[in-house]
Amino acid sequence: MTELLAGRWxxxxxxxxxxxxxxxxxxxxxxxxxxxxxxxxxxIQATYGSHTHRKKNLRNSASVxxxxxxxxxxxxxxxxxxxxxxTTGTTKRYQLRLDELEFTPNCDIHTKxxxxxxxxxxxxxxxxxxxxxxCAIQTKTFYADSLPNFCPTGNxxxxxxLGCFKDEKNFRVLSGYFMNFKTLNTPSKCIxxxxxxxxxxxxxxxxxxCFCGHNxxxxxxxxxxxxxxYKCSGDAKQIxxxxxxxxxxxxxxxxxxxxxxxxxxxxxxxxxxxxFLLTLNGRAVRQVHRxxxxxxxxxxxxxxxxxxxxxxxxxxxxxxxxxASNIRLARKRYxxxxxxASLLKMLLAAMTDLLHLHWKWDFVINLSExxxxxxxxxxxxxxxxxxxxxxxxxxxxxxxxxxIQKQGLDKTFVECDTHMWRVGDRExxxxxxxxxxxxxxxxxRDFVEYVTSEEKDxxxxxxxxxxxxxxxxxxxxxxxxxxxxxxxxxxxxxNLHVTNWKRRLGCKCQYKHVVDWCGCSPNDFxxxxxxxxxxxxxxxxxxxxxxxxxxxxxxxLKIEEWLYGPHPEDPPVPNLHNYWQSLYHHHDVSPKPxxxxxxxxxxxxxKQLKTFTNHLLNFVELIEVTxxxxxxxxxxxxxxxxxxSDCSFEIxxxxxxxxxxxxxxxxxxxxxxxxxxxxxxQKEQISRNFAKIMGPHSEPIVVLHLGPSxxxxxxxxxxxxxxxxxxxxxxxxxxxxxxxxxxxxxHFGKTNMxxxxxxxxxxxxxxxxxxxxxxxxxxxVPLTTSSIDPAQNDELIETDVYAGSNWNTFAxxxxxxxLLEEDAIANSRRIGLDLLDWIDSLVDxxxxxxxxxxxxxxxxxxxxxxxxxxxxxxxxxxPKSDIYAELNSLV
Numbered sequence: 001m002t003e004l005l006a007g008r009w010x011x012x013x014x015x016x017x018x019x020x021x022x023x024x025x026x027x028x029x030x031x032x033x034x035x036x037x038x039x040x041x042x043x044i045q046a047t048y049g050s051h052t053h054r055k056k057n058l059r060n061s062a063s064v065x066x067x068x069x070x071x072x073x074x075x076x077x078x079x080x081x082x083x084x085x086x087t088t089g090t091t092k093r094y095q096l097r098l099d100e101l102e103f104t105p106n107c108d109i110h111t112k113x114x115x116x117x118x119x120x121x122x123x124x125x126x127x128x129x130x131x132x133x134x135c136a137i138q139t140k141t142f143y144a145d146s147l148p149n150f151c152p153t154g155n156x157x158x159x160x161x162l163g164c165f166k167d168e169k170n171f172r173v174l175s176g177y178f179m180n181f182k183t184l185n186t187p188s189k190c191i192x193x194x195x196x197x198x199x200x201x202x203x204x205x206x207x208x209x210c211f212c213g214h215n216x217x218x219x220x221x222x223x224x225x226x227x228x229x230y231k232c233s234g235d236a237k238q239i240x241x242x243x244x245x246x247x248x249x250x251x252x253x254x255x256x257x258x259x260x261x262x263x264x265x266x267x268x269x270x271x272x273x274x275x276f277l278l279t280l281n282g283r284a285v286r287q288v289h290r291x292x293x294x295x296x297x298x299x300x301x302x303x304x305x306x307x308x309x310x311x312x313x314x315x316x317x318x319x320x321x322x323x324a325s326n327i328r329l330a331r332k333r334y335x336x337x338x339x340x341a342s343l344l345k346m347l348l349a350a351m352t353d354l355l356h357l358h359w360k361w362d363f364v365i366n367l368s369e370x371x372x373x374x375x376x377x378x379x380x381x382x383x384x385x386x387x388x389x390x391x392x393x394x395x396x397x398x399x400x401x402x403x404i405q406k407q408g409l410d411k412t413f414v415e416c417d418t419h420m421w422r423v424g425d426r427e428x429x430x431x432x433x434x435x436x437x438x439x440x441x442x443x444x445r446d447f448v449e450y451v452t453s454e455e456k457d458x459x460x461x462x463x464x465x466x467x468x469x470x471x472x473x474x475x476x477x478x479x480x481x482x483x484x485x486x487x488x489x490x491x492x493x494x495n496l497h498v499t500n501w502k503r504r505l506g507c508k509c510q511y512k513h514v515v516d517w518c519g520c521s522p523n524d525f526x527x528x529x530x531x532x533x534x535x536x537x538x539x540x541x542x543x544x545x546x547x548x549x550x551x552x553x554x555x556x557l558k559i560e561e562w563l564y565g566p567h568p569e570d571p572p573v574p575n576l577h578n579y580w581q582s583l584y585h586h587h588d589v590s591p592k593p594x595x596x597x598x599x600x601x602x603x604x605x606x607k608q609l610k611t612f613t614n615h616l617l618n619f620v621e622l623i624e625v626t627x628x629x630x631x632x633x634x635x636x637x638x639x640x641x642x643x644x645s646d647c648s649f650e651i652x653x654x655x656x657x658x659x660x661x662x663x664x665x666x667x668x669x670x671x672x673x674x675x676x677x678x679x680x681x682q683k684e685q686i687s688r689n690f691a692k693i694m695g696p697h698s699e700p701i702v703v704l705h706l707g708p709s710x711x712x713x714x715x716x717x718x719x720x721x722x723x724x725x726x727x728x729x730x731x732x733x734x735x736x737x738x739x740x741x742x743x744x745x746x747h748f749g750k751t752n753m754x755x756x757x758x759x760x761x762x763x764x765x766x767x768x769x770x771x772x773x774x775x776x777x778x779x780x781v782p783l784t785t786s787s788i789d790p791a792q793n794d795e796l797i798e799t800d801v802y803a804g805s806n807w808n809t810f811a812x813x814x815x816x817x818x819l820l821e822e823d824a825i826a827n828s829r830r831i832g833l834d835l836l837d838w839i840d841s842l843v844d845x846x847x848x849x850x851x852x853x854x855x856x857x858x859x860x861x862x863x864x865x866x867x868x869x870x871x872x873x874x875x876x877x878x879p880k881s882d883i884y885a886e887l888n889s890l891v
Contacts, residue, residue: 103128107135117414117421117516126416133414133469134423146430147462149253151488156200158252158431159191164228165221167205167244173221174203174213174248177399182208186234187249195251197400198433198483203248205241208233214255217248253433256483258395258493261540265386272384274377275301275354275361279346280369281336283582285316286881287369287549290556292320292327293883294373294563298890301326301359305350308333309590312582323887328357339515341415343439344473352452355445362388365442365496370524370546372556374498374533376563380542384442391487392442393479394495400434407436408517409476412469420471422516429462432484436476438495440545443478447487451478459484471517496542498532500525508682523683526552533559549579551684552632560880574877577631580638583691584625595783596695601625601639602784603843604653606836608852609643615861617643626874627690628652634690636850638874648855650867650874655692656848661774667717668773672705672744676764676778685746695781696756702736702749702764702776720767720807721749726760726780726827727820728812730805736766759783760824761842765810772810779846782827782839 093110102124109115114134121127136142167173176199181189185208194202194212203211207230228247232240241247276295280288292302306314306329320327330353334346351364363384373380396403404410410428413420428434451460463481467473482491502523509518524546525533533544533555547556557576560567567573584593584601601622609617619641626638636654643649657675662668677687678694680701687703694700702721709715717738725731736749749766759782765775812820830838853867855875867873879885 101127101131103131105131105135107138109134109138111138111424113411113425113516114423117423121419121421122417126419126421129416130414130421130423133412137412137424137426143426143466144429144458144462147432147484148457148459149432149484150457150459150486151256151484152254153252154254156250156252156254158195158250159188160250160252161187162201162217162248162250164223164225164241165203165217165246165248166223166227167221167241167246169244172211172213173217173246174199174201174211174215176214177212177401179210179401180208181210181233184234185210185240186232186238187240187247189234191249191251192430193401195253195431196404196428196434198253198256198435200251200253200255201248202251203241203246204232204239205246206230206243207240209241211246256433256488256491258491259390259489261383261390261392261492261494262386263383263540265382269385269388271299271381272362272388273299273301273360274381274384275303275359275364277347277350277354277364277366278302278304278368279336279350279366280304280313280317281307281310282369283310283312284369284548284550285313285582286580286878287547288313288317289881289883290549291367291369291372293881293886294560295377296324296883296886296890297377298324298326300377301328301354301357301361303328303330303350303354303357305330305346306333308335311588311590312585315587320883320887323884326359335418337415337418337420337514338511339420339471339517339519341413341420341468341470341473344467344477347474348452351443351448355449355452362445363442364445364448366440367543368545370548371440371497371543372545372547372559373542373563374536374544374559375542380496383540383542387492389444389446390490390492391444391447391478391482392492392495393482394438394440394497395435395479395493396437403436404428404434407476408471409434409436411471413471413516414469418514420515420517428466432459432480434476435479435483437479438497438499439472439474440495440497440543441474441478442496444490447482447490450485450487451481471515494540496540498536498539498541498544500529500532500544500546502683505683505685510683521683522546524548524551525555527555527558530555530558534562548684550581550627550629551686553577553579553629554632557880573879575871576880578871578876578878579629580874580878581627581629582624583627583637584622586621586623593785594693594695595785596693596698596781597625597691598622599695599781599784599839600691600693600843600847601637603836603840604639604651604847604849605641606840607844608649608651608849612861615645617645617647619643623648624874628872628874630872635872637691638872640855640874646856647861649864650853650855651849652851652872653847653849656846657692657776657778659774659776662772665768665771665773667706667768670707670709671774672707674705674766674774674776675703676700676762676776677703680748682748687748692778693781694757694778695783696759698757698780699755700751700753700757700762700764700778700780702766704736704738704747704749704766704774706738706745706747708744717768719749719773721751722765722767722807722810723751723753724763724765724811725758726762727758727824728817730807730811731758731762733805733807758824759842760827761845767807767810779842781842782830782835784835784839 094112094115096109096115096118109131114130117130118127121130165173177197179193185204187204190204190210191202193210197212199212199214201213201216205211223245228239228242228245230240230242232238239247304317306317318329321329330350332349334342336342336346354364410425412423412426414423460481463477467477482488499522503520505523507520510521511519522545525544549556567576584597605619609619621642623640623642628635628638636652639651639653641649659674661671677689677692678698678700679688680703681688719736721734721736722730723732732751732753734749734751736747738747757780759780761777761779763775763777766773827838851872852864853870853873854861854864855867857866857868867875870876
C-alpha cells in the first residue's frame with residue numbers, strides 16, 4: 001500500500017522534479033563547465049569588448065615621443081588585452097649543445113629563448129653571461145617578488161574586500177579594464193593586475209574574469225556575500241564572483257592624476273638654471289655646434305656624452321671645454337645600442353657626474369644631435385621657473401597591459417656582443433604601478449639625486465635590477481620611479497617634445513640586427529611637416545625631433561628664422577644652404593675606417609696629382625673625407641690631403657654610375673633614376689651611402705625612383721633583379737615588388753649574395769615581363785688597406801650558381817664570359833703597383849673630380865682657388881654652425 005501511494009505521489013509531482021533537476025544541471029554547468037571551456041567570451045564581447053564604458057576611464061591611444069618598440073615580436077605572438085594565452089600540459093624542453101660552449105652552465109637551461117640566445121651569441125663571454133642570467137631566473141630569486149610603493153595612498157588599503165556587488169550587462173561596476181584568466185584567476189592575481197595598471201579597484205566575476213576601475217561601487221548594488229559563489233579558476237578554495245555578481249577589492253593605491261603645468265612664473269620667482277645633457281652619436285659635429293649655439297647661455301650648463309666608438313665627435317667637442325667653463329664632456333663613455341640596457345646606465349652615470357660637478361642647476365634635460373629648439377631658451381626658462389621641482393615625462397597613452405606587452409617589459413633581455421638577447425618571460429614585481437613612454441625627459445634636481453643616490457632604497461634598487469634587463473629601459477625607469485615614489489605628486493605628463501611619427505615608414509620592424517624584437521623610429525622633419533611644427537607655438541612644447549641636416553637642412557633654417565628673425569641678406573650669410581659632414585678623419589681609431597672608401601679616395605688623389613704637370617708632388621697623407629650637400633642635394637665628397645712641398649689640397653669628387661631604362665615601356669617612361677648603393681633607410685626612403693662606394697664586403701641594393709603615374713588606379717608589379725658579376729655570370733636573382741600609385745615612389749630591392757663580392761664592374765638588370773626594364777652598371781672596388789684571400793676570388797670566378805637557369809639569356813655569351821673570367825683571374829692576382837693601376841682604371845670610370853682648391857692661402861699654385869674662398873670646401877666659412885664665435889662674443 002505504501003509503495004502504491006509513493007508511486008502515485010511521484011507521478012503527480014513528476015514535472016516538478018524534472019524542473020528542479022533541470023535547474024540544478026544548469027547551475028552546475030554555469031558554475032563549473034562553462035568557465036573551463038571559456039564560453040563566457042561571447043558574453044564579455046557583447047557587453048564589454050566594444051569598450052563603450054572603458055573610454056570614459058582610459059585615455060585614447062597616443063603617439064609616443066621616442067624610439068618605440070613595436071608590438072611585432074620576432075619570437076612569439078603578442079597577447080591580446082582581453083585574454084592571457086596560457087600554456088597547458090607539459091612544457092617542451094630545449095637542450096643546449098654543450099660541445100659549443102667553453103664553460104659549464106650552472107643549471108639545466110631548457111627555455112627556448114635562452115637556448116637560442118646562447119647559440120646565436122658570438123663570444124663565449126656573452127654566452128656565459130646569458131647562461132648565468134637564465135639560471136638565476138630559473139631559481140625564481142633573480143627579481144624581487146614585490147617592491148614598495150611610497151606614493152601616498154590616502155584611505156585605500158591593499159587587498160581590502162568591499163563585498164559582493166550586482167553587475168549589469170550595459171553598465172559595468174568596474175569599467176576601466178578587463179582580462180579573462182581561463183585557468184589562473186584569483187582575487188590576488190586580479191588585484192595585482194589592476195594595481196600594476198594604476199586602478200584603485202579590482203573585481204573578480206564569473207570564476208575567470210578580472211575587472212579594474214577607478215570608481216567605488218555604489219552602495220545600492222551591494223549584495224549578500226553568498227550571492228558571489230563561483231569558485232576561482234585559479235584556486236577552487238577561493239570565490240570569484242558569480243553570474244553578473246562581482247567581488248570587489250581595493251588595490252591599495254589612490255587614483256593617479258598627473259600635475260597640470262603652470263604657464264608663467266610669479267613675478268618674484270627665481271630663474272631656474274638648466275643642465276642640458278647631450279647624448280651624442282655619429283659624425284654630425286656641425287649640427288651639434290648649431291644646436292649648442294641655439295641653446296647656449298652662460299647661466300646654464302652643458303654636459304656632453306659621446307658614444308665610446310665615436311672618436312671624431314669626441315675630439316671635436318672636447319675643444320669646447322677650453323672655451324667655456326660650463327661645457328663639460330663625460331670622461332666615462334659608454335658604447336650604447338638601440339634598445340640597450342646601457343642607455344639607462346649611461347644616463348644615470350651622466351646625471352651622477354652632473355651632481356658631482358658642483359654646478360647649481362635645477363633641471364636636467366636630455367637631448368640628442370637630432371633635437372632642435374622650437375621656442376627660445378628664454379621661454380623655456382620662464383616655463384620651468386613656474387614649475388620648479390616638477391618632473392616632465394611623457395606617458396604612453398595606452399592601456400598599461402598593452403604597453404607592457406608591446407614594449408616587451410614582461411620579457412628578460414641581456415645586453416652583450418652589442419646585442420639585446422631575449423632570454424625568457426618574467427613577471428613584474430607586485431605592489432607597484434608600471435608606466436613608461438618617452439626616454440626624453442626634464443627632471444628636477446631633487447628627483448635626480450633620489451634615483452642616483454649611493455644609498456638607494458628598496459624601490460630604486462629593485463627597479464634598477466628590472467630595467468638592467470629591459471629593452472629601452474630609459475623609456476620606463478623614470479616614469480615608474482616617479483609613479484611609485486614620494487615624487488609621484490610632481491609628475492607632469494609632458495616631456496616638452498614633439499616627435500615626427502610617420503608609422504607607415506618608421507615601423508618596418510627595424511633594429512632586429514641589434515635586438516630580439518621589432519622597433520620603430522620617428523622620421524626626420526622636412527619642410528612639408530612645417531604645419532606640425534607651427535602648431536607647437538600654443539603648446540607647452542620647446543623641442544622637436546628628429547632633424548638631420550644631411551637629409552634636410554631647409555627645415556632647420558626655417559625654424560631659426562621663425563625663432564630669431566630672417567637671416568641677413570646684405571651681406572648674405574656665407575654658405576647658408578650648404579652642409580658638411582665628416583666621413584673619415586686620419587686621427588680616427590673608432591669606428592674602423594671603410595676600406596673601400598680609402599681605396600677610392602687614394603685613387604682620386606693619385607689622379608689629381610698627375611694633373612700637376614709643372615710640379616713633381618707625391619702623396620703624403622690623407623687628412624679627412626667629408627660629405628658635401630648644397631640646397632639639400634648631394635654634391636659629392638671632399639678629400640683633404642697633403643702632398644710633398646708642404647702643400648695641402650681639397651678635391652670635390654662625385655660618383656657616376658651608368659643607368660639605362662626602356663622608355664618604350666609605360667613603367668620605364670616613369671623611371672626618374674636607378675642606382676645601386678648600400679645602407680638604404682626605409683624610414684627616410686634614401687640610401688645613406690651617397691658616394692655609392694662599395695667593396696667586397698658590401699651588401700648592394702637597387703634603388704628605383706618612379707615618377708607619378710597618370711592612372712588613378714593602384715597597380716602591383718612583380719619584377720626580378722638579375723645581378724651580373726664581373727665575369728658576366730649571374731651572381732644572384734632577387735625580387736622587386738612595386739605597389740604603383742599616382743604619386744612619386746621609391747622602391748628598393750636587396751640581394752642575398754654572400755660576401756666577399758668579386759671586385760670589378762657589375763650590372764644590375766631589372767626584368768619585367770621577360771624584358772629588361774632598366775639596368776645599372778656599378779663597381780665593387782678592390783681593397784688596398786686590407787686583403788682578401790685570392791682563393792676566395794677563385795671560388796667566385798669558377799662558381800656558376802645559375803648555370804642552366806632560364807635567366808641566363810640576360811647573362812653574357814659563353815665566349816664573353818670566358819674572356820672576362822681570364823681577366824678576373826688575372827685581376828685577382830694583382831698586388832702592389834699593378835693592383836693600384838687596376839683600381840685607378842675602375843675609379844676613373846665610376847668617379848669624377850669636379851673641383852680642386854689649395855688650403856694654404858699664402859701659396860699660389862697654378863692659379864688654384866684658395867679653399868676658404870670657395871663655397872664648397874669644408875674649410876669655407878660656415879657661420880650658422882660657428883659656436884666658437886658665439887662663445888667668444890660672450891667672453
